Amino acid sequence: MYTNFQQYLQKEIQQIKDDGLYKNERIIITPQSAAIKTQGEGDVLNFCANNYLGLADNPELIQAAKDMLDKRGYGMASVRFICGCTDIHKELEKKISDFFGTEDTILYSSCFDANGGVFEPLLTDQDAIISDALNHASIIDGVRLCKAQRFRYKNADMEDLEAQLIAAKDCRFKLIATDDVFSMDGNVAPLDKIYELAQKYNAMIMTDVSHSAGVVGKTGRGTTELHNLRGKIEIITGTLGKAFGGAVGGFTTGKKEIIEMLRQRSRPYLFSNSIPPMVAGAAIKMFDLISNDNTLQDKLHANTDYFVAKMKAAGFDIKPTQSAICAVMLYDAPLSQRFAAKLSEEGIYVTGFYYPVVPKGQARIRVQVSAAHTTEHLDKCVNAFVKIGKELGVLK
Numbered sequence: 228m229y230t231n232f233q234q235y236l237q238k239e240i241q242q243i244k245d246d247g248l249y250k251n252e253r254i255i256i257t258p259q260s261a262a263i264k265t266q267g268e269g270d271v272l273n274f275c276a277n278n279y280l281g282l283a284d285n286p287e288l289i290q291a292a293k294d295m296l297d298k299r300g301y302g303m304a305s306v307r308f309i310c311g312c313t314d315i316h317k318e319l320e321k322k323i324s325d326f327f328g329t330e331d332t333i334l335y336s337s338c339f340d341a342n343g344g345v346f347e348p349l350l351t352d353q354d355a356i357i358s359d360a361l362n363h364a365s366i367i368d369g370v371r372l373c374k375a376q377r378f379r380y381k382n383a384d385m386e387d388l389e390a391q392l393i394a395a396k397d398c399r400f401k402l403i404a405t406d407d408v409f410s411m412d413g414n415v416a417p418l419d420k421i422y423e424l425a426q427k428y429n430a431m432i433m434t435d436v437s438h439s440a441g442v443v444g445k446t447g448r449g450t451t452e453l454h455n456l457r458g459k460i461e462i463i464t465g466t467l468g469k470a471f472g473g474a475v476g477g478f479t480t481g482k483k484e485i486i487e488m489l490r491q492r493s494r495p496y497l498f499s500n501s502i503p504p505m506v507a508g509a510a511i512k513m514f515d516l517i518s519n520d521n522t523l524q525d526k527l528h529a530n531t532d533y534f535v536a537k538m539k540a541a542g543f544d545i546k547p548t549q550s551a552i553c554a555v556m557l558y559d560a561p562l563s564q565r566f567a568a569k570l571s572e573e574g575i576y577v578t579g580f581y582y583p584v585v586p587k588g589q590a591r592i593r594v595q596v597s598a599a600h601t602t603e604h605l606d607k608c609v610n611a612f613v614k615i616g617k618e619l620g621v622l623k
C-alpha cells in the first residue's frame with residue numbers, strides 16, 4: 228500500500244534537496260548556552276538560539292525545576308477542564324499577568340498553541356482580523372482556523388493598516404494582529420501608531436511577544452513598555468521557550484473576559500495537556516529573577532549595542548534593529564549559505580536565511596545576541612565575520 232506514496236515522498240524530498248532547502252539539524256551535546264559542543268563541529272559559540280537572557284542553563288532555574296519535580300511530580304496526565312491544574316500553574320499565570328500588567332493569563336503548551344487557539348473562540352464571520360504580512364506562522368495558522376474576514380497589511384506599514392481598517396469598517400469587531408518583534412529583521416511593531424489607529428477605527432490589538440519578552444524595553448516587558456502601552460493592549464501572546472528560560476510553554480494574557488472565554492472555548496487549551504509542574508516552577512523562579520533585578524536585560528542591551536556597533540564599523544550592512552536580532556545583509560542566497568558554512572568552521576554558529584524564508588534577493592545571516600555572551604564571545608564573532616567577509620569579497 229505504501230509503495231506509491233513512498234516514491235512520491237522520495238521524489239519530493241529529493242526536490243527539496245535539489246532546491247538547496249533541505250534542513251539539516253545539528254546535534255548539541257551540552258546544555259543550551261553561549262558556548263556549546265555539537266556532534267561533528269565540536270565547540271562552537273552559539274549565535275542562533277533564542278536564549279536571549281541566557282537562562283536556558285541557569286542553575287537557579289534548574290534547581291527550581293528539580294524542587295518542583297519532587298513537590299508536584301513529573302506530569303499532569305490530563306487536560307485542565309477535566310482534571311484541573313496545580314496551584315503552581317495558577318501562580319505562574321498570576322506572575323505573567325503581573326509582569327505584563329494584564330488582568331488574567333491562560334497557559335498553553337506552546338505559543339504555537341496559544342496563537343492557534345486565540346482567534347477562533349473569539350471572532351466569527353461578522354468580524355475582521357487585520358494581520359501584518361510578516362506575522363509568525365502560528366498567527367497565520369490561527370487566523371486560518373477562524374471564520375473572521377481576513378485583511379492583510381504590509382509589514383509595519385501604517386498607511387496600509389489604515390487602508391485595511393477602512394476596508395473592514397463594516398465588520399462587527401476588528402482585531403489587529405501583529406508580532407511584537409519581526410524575527411527576520413529584528414524590527415519592532417510600531418505599536419504606538421497601531422494603537423492610535425486602533426482607537427480611531429474602533430479596533431482591538433493582539434501582539435505576540437515571543438521575540439520581545441525579556442528583550443525589548445528597559446525591563447524586557449516588550450513593545451508595550453517601549454511605547455508606554457502597559458495594560459492597554461487587549462491580547463498578548465508569548466512563549467516560555469525563548470528568553471523566559473527556553474524550556475516549553477506558551478500563554479495568552481490580557482483582558483479578563485477574553486481569557487475567561489478562551490478557558491471555555493480554546494481548543495488547544497481544552498484538548499491538550501498542561502505544561503509539567505517543574506517547568507511552571509522554574510518559570511515562576513525566572514519571573515522572580517528578572518522582575519527583581521534588571522542585570523540580564525541591561526547586559527543583553529549592552530551586548531546588542533556593542534555587537535551592532537562593531538559590525539557596522541567593520542563595514543557590514545545591518546538591518547536597523549530594536550531587538551536582540553541582528554540581520555547581516557548579504558542579499559545573495561548562495562553567498563549567505565557559503566558565509567554561514569565558513570563561520571561554522573570558525574566556531575561561530577549562526578543561520579543563513581534566504582528565499583522563501585525571506586524575500587528573493589534579501590538573503591542574510593541572522594545573529595541573535597544573548598546576555599550570556601561575554602565581550603570575548605562577541606569579539607570572536609565579529610572577527611570571524613570580518614575574516615570571512617574579506618575572503619568572500621563582502622568587505623573591501
Ligand SMILES: *Cc1c(COP(=O)(O)O)cnc(C)c1O
Pocket residue numbers: 336337338339340342363365406410435437438465466467468475476477
Ligand atoms: C517562536 C515563536 C512562536 C512559537 O513559540 P513556541 O512556544 O515555541 O511554540 C510563536 N510566535 C512567535 C512570534 C515566535 O517567534
